[in-house]
Structures are given as C-alpha cells and as structure tokens.
Amino acid sequence: MQKTTTLLGAFGQKNLGDDLILWIFLKILRQKVKYIYVNVSDVSLIPNLIIQLAKRGNIRFFQTYGDWLRKIPIVWRTEVFMFCGGTLLKELYRNLGRNKYSVMLWALLTVWIAKLLRKKVYAFNIGIGPVKTPLGKVLLSLALRAMDLIIVRDTASYNYALNALPYNRANKVIKGVDATFMDTWPSNEGRNPTETINKLHLLKRKGATLLGVNVVYNIKDEVDPYHVASILGQFINIAMERIPDMYIIFFPFQTAFNPSNEHFFFESCVLKHIDSQLKKKIIIINDLSIENICEYLEYVDIFLGTRFHSLIACVMTNTPFVALIYDEKCQNFLEDIDYPFKVDLEDLSLSQLLTIVNKLYHKKTQIQE
Numbered sequence: 001m002q003k004t005t006t007l008l009g010a011f012g013q014k015n016l017g018d019d020l021i022l023w024i025f026l027k028i029l030r031q032k033v034k035y036i037y038v039n040v041s042d043v044s045l046i047p048n049l050i051i052q053l054a055k056r057g058n059i060r061f062f063q064t065y066g067d068w069l070r071k072i073p074i075v076w077r078t079e080v081f082m083f084c085g086g087t088l089l090k091e092l093y094r095n096l097g098r099n100k101y102s103v104m105l106w107a108l109l110t111v112w113i114a115k116l117l118r119k120k121v122y123a124f125n126i127g128i129g130p131v132k133t134p135l136g137k138v139l140l141s142l143a144l145r146a147m148d149l150i151i152v153r154d155t156a157s158y159n160y161a162l163n164a165l166p167y168n169r170a171n172k173v174i175k176g177v178d179a180t181f182m183d184t185w186p187s188n189e190g191r192n193p194t195e196t197i198n199k200l201h202l203l204k205r206k207g208a209t210l211l212g213v214n215v216v217y218n219i220k221d222e223v224d225p226y227h228v229a230s231i232l233g234q235f236i237n238i239a240m241e242r243i244p245d246m247y248i249i250f251f252p253f254q255t256a257f258n259p260s261n262e263h264f265f266f267e268s269c270v271l272k273h274i275d276s277q278l279k280k281k282i283i284i285i286n287d288l289s290i291e292n293i294c295e296y297l298e299y300v301d302i303f304l305g306t307r308f309h310s311l312i313a314c315v316m317t318n319t320p321f322v323a324l325i326y327d328e329k330c331q332n333f334l335e336d337i338d339y340p341f342k343v344d345l346e347d348l349s350l351s352q353l354l355t356i357v358n359k360l361y362h363k364k365t366q367i368q369e
Contacts, residue, residue: 087127150173156331306326
C-alpha cells in the first residue's frame with residue numbers, strides 16, 4: 001500500500017462537478033493509500049458526504065492558499081502528487097477576473113517543487129485548453145514535461161499534450177475519459193425526498209413538461225454573457241407560452257466561492273428578461289448536490305445546459321439535452337460522443353435556439369430509447 005498521496009484540484013469551491021470528481025477519486029483511493037491529503041479553497045464548502053467519508057480515517061484537508069508553513073510537512077511526507085480531473089492547464093477567461101495564466105503557473109510551480117524533492121507527479125483525467133498564446137504554450141510544455149504520467153479526458157486535450165511534448169516523451173500521455181465516468185455516483189436512495197423533489201413529482205403526475213436549465217457567467221471572451229442572458233430569457237418566455245403546462249427547473253451547479261456563480265447570474269440577469277406572470281412557474285433547486293443531481297434529472301423532459309458536468313450528468317441519466325457550448329471542453333466532449341444537439345454561444349440567436357430545442361423535443365422519445 002502506498003503511504004501518502006496529495007490530491008490537487010479545484011476543490012472546496014461549491015462546484016458540483018469538482019465535488020463529484022473529488023468523491024470518485026477518494027472512493028477509489030482510500031482503500032489503496034494509507035494517507036490522503038486534499039487541497040481545498042474553503043473546507044466549509046466541501047459537501048457533507050465527503051466530510052463524513054474523511055472522518056472515517058485517512059483523509060485530511062488543507063488550504064490551497066496561504067498557511068504555507070503547514071504545507072511543508074505535507075509536501076515532505078507526500079510520495080505522489082496527483083492532479084485530479086478538471087481543466088488543469090488552460091488560459092482563463094476575462095470574466096473570472098483573474099490573471100490569464102494563474103492556473104497554469106500554480107500547476108507549474110507545484111510540479112517543479114515536487115520534482116525538486118524527487119516526488120512523483122501524475123495528472124489523471126485532466127482537460128487541457130484553451131491555450132492560444134505563445135506564453136501559454138510555453139507554460140503548458142514546461143508543466144507536461146515535468147510530469148511522470150498524464151491521462152487526458154478527450155481527444156482535443158490529447159492533441160494539445162502531444163503537440164506540447166517532444167516525440168520521445170509522448171508515450172507518457174494516455175487518452176482516457178472524464179473522471180466522473182470512472183465509478184458510480186453517490187445516491188439519495190433511502191433518504192426522504194426533499195420538498196422540491198416532491199413538488200416535481202406532483203407536477204409530473206399532473207402531466208407538466210419540465211425544462212431543466214443551467215447557465216454560467218464565466219464564458220469565453222468572445223461572448224457577451226448579458227446577450228446570452230437576454231436570449232435565454234426570451235426563449236423561456238416563448239417556450240412557456242407555446243407549452244402552457246411547462247415549468248422551468250433551474251440547476252445551479254455552483255452557488256458560492258465565485259461571486260458570479262450561475263445562481264447569482266440566473267437571478268440577477270436571466271430572470272429580468274422573463275415575464276412576471278411566468279416567473280411563478282420557475283423552480284430554482286436550492287439543494288442540488290452530488291447525491292441528488294441524478295434524481296432531479298429523472299423528472300426533466302429536456303435539459304438546456306452550459307456546465308460541462310451538467311452535460312455529463314444528462315448522458316449518465318439518459319436525459320435529452322441541448323448543449324450551450326461556452327468552453328472548449330464542452331465542444332471536445334460532444335465531438336467525442338458525436339452528439340448533434342448543440343449551439344456554440346458565439347453563434348447563439350433566438351431563432352437558432354428555438355429551432356434546435358424544437359427538433360430535440362420531437363426526437364426525445366427516440367433518444368431515451
């Protein structure tokens with residue numbers, strides 16, 4: 001049994017996708033590694049399910065930023081540093097309000113420190129990109145060269161890695177899948193249904209049509225998020241007028257840490273474009289979690305989503321969806337599974353969105369089969 005591994009990722013940021021990744025890695029590794037350390041931005045934002053798993057023994061959390069003296073013994077004890085899932089090496093969009101290269105520099109610094117101390121560094125099921133600038137390509141190459149093993153989640157990330165590495169090091173790159181496909185997701189089975197679940201159950205019994213929606217603010221620089229909010233609001237108005245029994249179910253995949261999370265964006269930017277009489281038929285899921293995401297999706301007829309892991313959740317639950325592509329990783333995933341119902345936010349228009357959702361609405365029975 002390996003003694004000590006440190007897991008690195010965007011954990012403790014109240015992001016359902018990253019929470020799922022952490023859950024799956026801990027579930028797999030806790031029986032194979034004696035001690036596991038996990039970096040978190042804010043331990044109070046770690047799901048209770050994962051906290052309870054950590055209390056069973058060999059898992060410890062430490063702050064990603066600050067408190068450097070406490071990190072010294074962790075770094076010293078660690079045998080393997082493991083970057084776990086997520087888009088590890090990328091240039092950030094302006095909407096995040098951070099330096100374009102901050103994530104890549106953090107990853108590169110971590111890798112270099114680990115290698116100076118003769119530790120192993122693995123990157124498992126990561127995504128790469130976008131990386132478009134000359135400096136970004138240099139940072140990418142330096143980080144990948146120093147890693148011992150790299151497993152990427154999609155074809156485009158694999159090509160990024162091969163192009164960044166010399167020919168004689170390409171054999172350390174393996175094409176895999178997203179980490180959320182590696183094991184079963186947690187379940188809400190055996191627990192009392194929430195008030196919102198009961199409400200959706202009642203609506204379905206009455207024959208209502210439920211449209212799931214997820215939208216993010218931190219989209220690529222070429223797209224105006226407020227234009228997206230306007231189009232989405234107009235689409236919801238028209239859809240609910242055409243289908244009188246339709247309800248909108250909003251799925252916020254991140255509700256804290258990032259001030260411009262999608263809960264904030266939906267309430268402050270999208271809702272103002274929706275007719276006041278229709279707002280009473282909008283349900284915001286305030287208790288969405290890694291345990292109940294699949295249960296909620298079971299009630300949805302069609303899902304309109306941007307978040308990468310919202311699209312994966314639809315695939316896992318066989319939920320028909322239209323992808324609003326806000327980032328390379330979504331496009332890469334959809335190409336790998338050859339999924340046709342998608343719209344790039346750079347090209348988003350009301351007529352286009354109405355057309356593609358209408359096509360899916362009429363084909364959803366075939367997809368579910």
